[in-house]
Amino acid sequence: MATTLLGACSLIPAYERPAAPVPAEFPQAAPTEASTLAPLAPDIGWRDYFADARLRQVIELALENNRDLRIAALNIERARALYGIQRADLFPTIAASGGQSAQRVPGDLNATGESAVSRQYSASLGFASYELDFFGRVRSLEEQALQTYLGTEEARRSAQISLVAEVANAWLRLAADRERLALARSTFETRQKSHELTQRSFDAGAVSALDLRQAETLLQTARADMASYTALVAQDENALALIVGTGVPADLLPENLNEAIASVPVLPAGVPSEVLVRRPDILQAEYALRAANANIGAARAAFFPSISLTASIGSASASLDGLFEGGSRTWSFMPQIRLPIFEAGRLQASLDVAEIQRDINVAQYEKAIQSAFREVADALAQRATLAEQLDARRALVEATAKSFELSDARYKGGVDSYFNLLDAQRSLYGAELELIATRLSDGANRVELYKALGGGWQ
Structure with missing residues (x-):
């Protein structure tokens, strides 16, 4: 009986989770009442979050074939084996x-x-x-190995979250560049017709050589953009294939940006204390802290017989x-x-190292929470202005389109110069490209917020 009681002895310090060094609420977050009505990101699996069936299939391919995720899974197996080795010392x-x-x-x-x-x-x-193991040295080392193993499981979940977000962002970029390419191709075709008309007018002596050269300038600009976006689309497809880890079938690629963004909803932020501590990277940092805490118990037990x-x-x-x-x-x-009678300070130094490492892990845990808080806060800060940016960009496209129509009518009526018409064309083309870029930012922000809130691991 006495041996059993001694065997239950442990010198591991009582573990207390450090307080989160962040504000109680996210800045620019939705009101708490509205947030509590909807599930939080960690409770929403990526299959439920992404509505587009093609994107879900691409993510599934990535989870099966991505090499980084495979390495993370193998690290779990390695940590599990190391834990088994350490646990065997109890017997x-x-x-x-x-x-x-x-x-x-x-x-x-x-x-x-x-x-x-x-x-x-x-x-x-x-x-x-x-x-x-009267003083718990072996059990402390076994506890350290267990916490390290649990930390590798969270590392794999964190890697999956990053992979899911990376695939979604690459898919959205491809959709945006495909839309840019379609716009450049349409613009090139329109300017080619305009250039042909200007050429015939020049041959008939109706317009000057300057008007013809300006029309050709716009035509070649659109041609160069079309070639550039063709290359970008090919590069986006290559990047997506690399992330996925295998070739992506053509029927799983996005057609346009509107459909792609519509499949990605906006999530409520929730309360930091509820959300951040559930992020896998935060849990991984906490398991590392627990492992360091257990190592102190082993260092303390070394002082005893x-x-x-x-x-x-x-x-x-x-x-x-x-x-x-x-x-x-x-x-x-x-x-x-x-x-132990005389160790020349070795045992005390080992205990000091273990305690300092525990303090280092406390600081790393707090930093991980602060970094996570900033990621969410940055995403919310961008989200707060994206609706206004989109409205402004859409209004700008409408205004420049009307301006182009008026300039075209004035030019055909002989009231305005061809230079003003070309300037209106350039403005409309630039406004449409900026609108695509802003819509892409909107979609990427939704994915980033989902990732920052800890969604995508299940």
Whole structure:
């Protein structure tokens, strides 16, 4: 009974989760009442969050084939094996052994004056150097290995969150560049017709050479943009294939940006204390802190005596056929106690290192929470102005489109110069490109907010 009580002793310090060093609410977040009506990001699986079936299939391909995620999964298996090794130290290692020894003694060393050969056979079952964990040193190391293993599981979840967001962003970029390419191609076709009309007017002497060269300038600009966006689309497809880890079928690629963004909803932020501590990277930092805390227990236990046992039972005989006969039984029992007396400060230094490492992990945990808080706050800050930006960009496209129509009518009526018409064309084209960029920012912000709030690991 006394041994059982001693075996339950542990010198690991009581663990307390550090207080989150961040404000109680996210800046520019939606009111708490509205946030509580909807599930939080960690409770929304990526299959439920992304509405587009093609994007879901691409994410599934990435989860199956992405090499970074595969490495994270293998790290879990490695940590699990290391934990199994450390846990095995809690139990004695029992092994069976058998052997034979033979010795020849020369005649001048033998009482009979004749050389002789002696043999001994043995078989035994026992354990060696099993430590009685009175002060919890072995259990502290086992706890450290367990927390490290749990941390690698959170690291894999964190890697999955990043991968899901990366795939979604790459998919949105491809949709945006495809839309830019379509706009550049449409603009090129329109300007090509305009250039042909201007060429015929120039041949007829109706317009000047300057008007013709300005029309050609716009035409070649659109042609260059079309070539540039064609290359960007190809690069986006290559980047998506690299992230996914395999080729992506053409029927899973996005058609346009409107459909892509419509499949990504906007989430409520929630309360920092509820959301951030559930992020896998925060949990990973906390498991590292718990592991460092357990290591202090092992360092403390090193100050106390350690007792190890070696014991065996078996049989020994001078002949093989008498190995298991009566009277051949043998046994040995060798307890050993080690009491540290003078270590020249080594044990205290080891304890200091363990405590300092625990303090380092506390700071890393707090920094992880602060970094996560900033990610959410930055996404919310952008989200707060995106609606206004989109309205402004749409209004700008409408205004420049009307301006172009008026300039075209005035030019055809001989009221305005061709230069003003070309300027209106350039303004409309630039406004449409800026609108695409702002819509892409809107979609990327939705994905970033989902990721920053800890969604995408299930």
